[in-house]
Structure formats: structure tokens, C-alpha cells
Amino acid sequence: MELAEHRSLDEGYLVQNYGTRLQMAFVRGEGCWLYDSEGRRYLDWLAGIAVNTLGYGHPRLVEALCEQVRAITHSSNYFYIGPQAKLGRHLVELSGLDRAFFCNSGAEANEALLKLARRWSAAMFGEGVRPGVITFGNSFHGRTLATLTATAQGRIQEGYAPLMPGFKHAPFNDLAAAREAVDETTCAILVEPIQGEGGINPADEAFLKGLRALCDERGLLLLLDEVQCGIGRAGTMFCYEQYGFLPDAVALAKGLGGGVPIGAVVCSQELADQLKPGSHGTTFGGNHLATRAGLTVVETILEDGLLAHVRDVGTRLKAGLDALCERSNLAVSARGRGLMLGLQLAEDRAAALRDACAAEGLIVNAVKPDTVRIVPPLVISADEVDEGLARLERAVAAVG
């Protein structure tokens, strides 16, 4: 299809909630490289928003998915589902938690966290007595009514009143404010260890550990949203491993399916016990196709040593960005962990830099007006890091 036809179909038939799309249509990928409908080739530092963990056309994932599609893709949760149980075992063993539940997206995973918190609170304190959840400024937890209420960003909540009761927002990385926000109605704290949509903002170690201690002290649940930073992206399977504590539950999605939609919650036995038969469920969640994808992604990360690889190439990429910042007036600093990095600009030029990168054959995203997000596939090579840095440097020079 020509770009003009793409545009006319999109504008003629689709809800325009994404605004005008970037003028590219990708038709194929290979490793960390994307090819568009005009035959142009790009190095991909976005990975479909931290989704395409193994890049494109990964032989092991392609093989597993083809085999699964030929065998069976969906049977419903009335029946045993082999890859669901195997992926559940991996996530439980790797997380240090006890039980897994599968759904279809990040919003659904967080919705399940919030429902778990409500059920636990009802069992502990009586229904409706302590329903409160504290979340943080610039967070992003999804687009359902509960998760957009949890999301502390006004533009995402606009026009959806009345929002869900029971949420309070505190400033991110401010432990004293979180402590202050806890009251007699609070049952849980929900936080991203590294904020993604909020602009790649890592939680300070003292803040996260302090939240765990605060939750222990006040008898609250600590719920982690690792939808973006989990599944190897930060250099460990779960980002929280780097802080040396366990949450009560963690939400996963984006990178777990390597491009196939999937969400998951991994939680303590105490929380799992709250979801009695019939209390929660989903038709598609955990089906053969999605969990075979998740199983293959997790096993490939483990067997191919991708966690150490992410730490290595992540360090190289961060060092390259730091060096670029020293030579540039536009790029100020880089932040993040592993292959989840943000490049801070001196001015609101992230969209211009994104476009200049595309002109150089590099895909990045303007996550904030002054921040570029860099979340490549975890399989990116050191050479591809260097190649991308060279392209980024030319784009920075072009923008000024």
C-alpha cells in the first residue's frame, strides 16, 4: 500500500484517537531493523514501545508461534492450557512470589492488581473500609477507568468524570509525601520502579525501599507496575530484583509476549487466596498463543544470557549517550537502567529530534516534549548500539 492510501483509509475509517500518525508504515522486520512500505530501512530503538523483546523474526519465536498456531491458539480457561501453566511456573520461580494470573494487556494487569488489593482489603478490614490506593505524579498505569484514575496525569483523565473513588496521588521520589498520604483508608501503594510514559524516570533506591518499609510498617500492599520495565528490560528479569525486596504483587505486559498481546500478574499466596473461583477472569487471558509467546520470550532470555547482555549493551548505550551530551548543547543528560533509557533535551525539541532520527534511519520516540525514549529490542548488538549512536549524533546536529 502507498502512504497516501494508508492515510486516506486511516482518516476515512478509523477513530482518530492517535492523531495524525508518523508517516511510516512498517511492513517487515529482521532483528533490530525495520523496513517500511517505501523500502526504507531503520534501526529500531523503540521496539513497538518496549514490546518486541526479541526484535523481529526471531527464529525461535517464529518457530514456536507457527507450531502453536498450527496446533491450537485458544481453548478458553475452562480447560488446562499447557503453555499458560509452564509460563506461570517460570514467572513464579523467577519472581520469588507464589502465583500467576494471565490477562491481555498492561491496563488489565494493573486492573487485576487493583481488584486484588480491594479483595484483600475487604477480607482484612471489611468491604469499603480501606479501599485507598496511593499512586505517584507522572505515573502511567493504563486506560481503563480504574487505571486511568490511578494514572496521575490530568490529560489522560480529562472528560472521564466521575473517576473511581479511593485514589490519592503523591509526588514521585518523595518518601515523606508518600508517608504523609497514607491514612486510615489506605490499603496499597502502586508504583512503577522506572516510570515509562512519564518520561523514563527511575525511582530512587531510597524511595522504593522506603515504600516497602512504609508498607510493612502500616500493613499496606506494595504493588509494582513493571509493565514497561519488567521482563529483562532493566537488566534483570524483574526490575525490583535490583533493589533487594519483594513486592506483594507485580504487573507485567509489554515485553512479555515479544509482540503478541499478553498481560500478567504475579502475586503472593496471601493475595492469590483472595481471588476465589468466579471472582475474576478473562476469556482470552493466558490462551495458548499468547502464553506460548511469553514462554518462548522468557526461555530465550534465560537460555541466551540476555539479562547480562542487556546490562552490557545498556552500559555501552548509556556511556555513548553521556558522551553525546558532553558534545551537544541540545542533549543534556541520559537516565534509566539497562535498555530503558531517556535522553533529556535542553528544550522542547524531542519531536523534531525524533523526526531527524527517522530521516537518518533510526526509530526513537518523543515520550515527553523534552525527552526522547530509547527502548530497543533486548537482542540489540554492540555494533547496532554504535550505529544508532552515530545516527543519533547526526540527527542531534541536524536539529541544532
Ligand SMILES: *Cc1c(COP(=O)(O)O)cnc(C)c1O
Ligand atoms: C504501557 C503501560 C501500561 C498500559 O499497558 P496497555 O497494554 O497499553 O494497557 C501500564 N503501565 C505501564 C507502566 C505501561 O508502560
